[in-house]
Amino acid sequence: MSLNHLPASSCRTEGCTLTGALSVTTQIRDAITVVHGPPGCTHHNFSLLHATSVENDRVELPPLISSGLSETEVIFGGEGALDRILDRAISCNPAAIFVLSTCIVETIGDDVAAVCDAKAGVPVIMIPTAGFLGGSFQTGVNNALVALAGMAEPSLGMNGGVNIIGEKNLEYEVDENFAEVARLLSLLGLSVNTRFVHNLTYGQIDSVGAARLNVLRDPALIPVGEYLKEHFKTPYISGFPLGLSGTITFLESVGAACGIDPRQAIEKERGFEQDTLSDFADIAGREISFSTLFPTHDGERVLRNIAYAFRLDVIPSGKPVPVPVTPPVGIAGVRRMLHRWRRAIHA
Amino acid sequence: MKQIALYGKGGIGKSTTSANLSAALSLSGYNVLQIGCDPKRDSTRMLMQGRLIPTVMDLVRERGAASVTPADVVYTGFNGIRCVEAGGPEPGVGCAGRGIIATFQLLEKFGTLTGDVIVYDVLGDVVCGGFAMPMREGYAQEVYLVTSGELMSLYAANNICKAVQRLSARPRSMCRLAGVICNAKNLPREEELVAEFARRVNSHLLQYIPRDRTVQLAELDRKTVLEYEPSSEQAQRYRDLAARVMENTRFTIPTPLEIDELESLARQFV
Numbered sequence: 001m002s003l004n005h006l007p008a009s010s011c012r013t014e015g016c017t018l019t020g021a022l023s024v025t026t027q028i029r030d031a032i033t034v035v036h037g038p039p040g041c042t043h044h045n046f047s048l049l050h051a052t053s054v055e056n057d058r059v060e061l062p063p064l065i066s067s068g069l070s071e072t073e074v075i076f077g078g079e080g081a082l083d084r085i086l087d088r089a090i091s092c093n094p095a096a097i098f099v100l101s102t103c104i105v106e107t108i109g110d111d112v113a114a115v116c117d118a119k120a121g122v123p124v125i126m127i128p129t130a131g132f133l134g135g136s137f138q139t140g141v142n143n144a145l146v147a148l149a150g151m152a153e154p155s156l157g158m159n160g161g162v163n164i165i166g167e168k169n170l171e172y173e174v175d176e177n178f179a180e181v182a183r184l185l186s187l188l189g190l191s192v193n194t195r196f197v198h199n200l201t202y203g204q205i206d207s208v209g210a211a212r213l214n215v216l217r218d219p220a221l222i223p224v225g226e227y228l229k230e231h232f233k234t235p236y237i238s239g240f241p242l243g244l245s246g247t248i249t250f251l252e253s254v255g256a257a258c259g260i261d262p263r264q265a266i267e268k269e270r271g272f273e274q275d276t277l278s279d280f281a282d283i284a285g286r287e288i289s290f291s292t293l294f295p296t297h298d299g300e301r302v303l304r305n306i307a308y309a310f311r312l313d314v315i316p317s318g319k320p321v322p323v324p325v326t327p328p329v330g331i332a333g334v335r336r337m338l339h340r341w342r343r344a345i346h347a
Numbered sequence: 348m349k350q351i352a353l354y355g356k357g358g359i360g361k362s363t364t365s366a367n368l369s370a371a372l373s374l375s376g377y378n379v380l381q382i383g384c385d386p387k388r389d390s391t392r393m394l395m396q397g398r399l400i401p402t403v404m405d406l407v408r409e410r411g412a413a414s415v416t417p418a419d420v421v422y423t424g425f426n427g428i429r430c431v432e433a434g435g436p437e438p439g440v441g442c443a444g445r446g447i448i449a450t451f452q453l454l455e456k457f458g459t460l461t462g463d464v465i466v467y468d469v470l471g472d473v474v475c476g477g478f479a480m481p482m483r484e485g486y487a488q489e490v491y492l493v494t495s496g497e498l499m500s501l502y503a504a505n506n507i508c509k510a511v512q513r514l515s516a517r518p519r520s521m522c523r524l525a526g527v528i529c530n531a532k533n534l535p536r537e538e539e540l541v542a543e544f545a546r547r548v549n550s551h552l553l554q555y556i557p558r559d560r561t562v563q564l565a566e567l568d569r570k571t572v573l574e575y576e577p578s579s580e581q582a583q584r585y586r587d588l589a590a591r592v593m594e595n596t597r598f599t600i601p602t603p604l605e606i607d608e609l610e611s612l613a614r615q616f617v
Contacts, residue, residue, distance in 0.1 A: 071449060072407065075441050109440075
């Protein structure tokens with residue numbers, strides 16, 4: 001029996017396991033994701049995923065269909081409905097099919113894995129995603145990434161690149177944050193191997209084992225990092241660089257993990273940091289307050305450090321400035337946030 | 348309209364008791380509807396000359412709920428008794444409890460739930476919310492426990508007391524324990540034991556029905572005892588049961604026992 005702790009907050013990282021897994025599987029553009037459950041479980045996620053991609057300037061629809069269960073299937077069992085929708089999915093010739101379960105099918109005891117196993121000719125990958133079993137959004141992300149990594153061929157040789165693992169595909173700055181990490185890696189002479197998983201084809205997941213290092217989006221992905229380490233012997237860095245000091249630490253950690261002397265890269269980045277401090281010198285000494293509650297403790301620490309570096313006083317009566325859902329990634333992320341703060345301060 | 352539900356351990360004789368009770372009530376002039384609430388669907392068989400009637404869930408599965416009509420689900424059996432079988436999914440798949448809920452909603456919509464007495468014959472144990480449906484608001488207000496003097500049978504009856512207790516605590520719930528029917532295995536001191544059990548759970552023994560070969564013979568002949576051998580002693584016991592059910596006014600909120608209380612009770616009557 002699983003224990004579901006009350007969510008500490010209503011932020012999306014506390015949400016549904018199914019949504020978390022979908023934020024990964026729908027990034028495999030030539031695969032189809034089947035949600036085995038009532039149509040609403042698919043529809044609401046379809047809307048969320050589509051709205052988010054449009055926001056990130058991608059207009060294609062998420063490759064997502066539902067087995068469309070009604071009360072009849074709940075009573076008599078939904079395996080037949082799953083079998084039929086899988087045949088329909090197969091007839092579209094996808095590179096792979098992901099099958100995600102929902103609360104109701106886990107309750108009535110459909111043997112989803114058995115129905116998936118009976119299909120041949122195309123990989124059918126089942127990911128358990130019933131939210132009521134106590135998992136969060138993050139559990140869904142992790143389960144999906146591990147399931148995908150399990151499908152990758154371990155035989156490819158090393159190529160010297162770095163994987164980006166578990167990007168937050170539903171965050172608006174997903175591409176900006178990726179670009180910032182890629183920029184920092186390039187300072188060390190490193191290139192990106194695979195964005196695992198962001199806008200890939202199914203065939204591209206094989207390359208996940210070829211990297212010399214995995215950079216996780218955040219420490220909640222450590223189980224995925226461990227899985228990849230075990231299967232492909234790839235070491236990992238447990239999070240993206242957050243804030244100013246986090247950026248320097250990141251360069252040091254990546255350098256250490258890859259055996260690269262980071263001093264030149266750090267020196268260059270310190271220069272960028274100095275430029276940024278002078279670019280925003282006009283807001284020094286101003287009083288600010290954070291406009292929303294922080295989803296995480298770490299987030300607040302990072303933002304207070306940034307405020308300190310730019311000589312901003314955080315006091316309750318200060319000008320409210322917008323707080324991002326996740327702390328800014330790299331110095332580029334800090335700059336984007338400071339632009340918004342400056343606008344709020346001058347408002 | 349009187350609505351009663353019979354609950355008890357699987358195989359204890361709920362369907363036999365229900366069918367004979369319905370037959371006796373019907374012969375006393377009451378308009379009776381018997382509803383089998385068990386995917387095994389054999390509740391009304393003795394009232395239908397051994398025929399397994401199509402179940403509500405079979406019809407829904409084959410035709411879809413929209414094309415099932417009231418005439419499709421109600422079958423008239425012995426002495427005009429109307430018979431309905433809820434049915435359910437194939438063994439091992441789906442959700443039988445939800446099937447019971449869907450059946451009740453359909454019967455409600457059809458206006459089938461009418462007559463002088465409705466007898467709900469429910470699956471062995473109240474395994475989930477769906478099987479408590481007959482006890483809910485608007486359905487059976489009187490729950491009868493069918494049990495023998497065997498410990499496991501008393502244990503199941505005690506568990507059903509927990510369900511009745513829980514449901515009767517709800518604000519508008521009218522569901523009460525109406526009594527215990529001892530369908531005996533002819534164990535020594537069995538009637539005393541079941542009577543004492545009934546008293547301990549804050550109820551009463553309504554009828555003692557000894558094990559009798561007439562029941563088996565009637566079933567082999569696909570009939571209730573009332574039809575097969577109306578002059579038998581066993582038939583009279585079912586008539587007595589029917590009379591007591593109609594006269595009964597002792598409806599209580601049960602006080603279920605702890606397992607060790609139940610065991611020591613059973614030990615007293617060995």
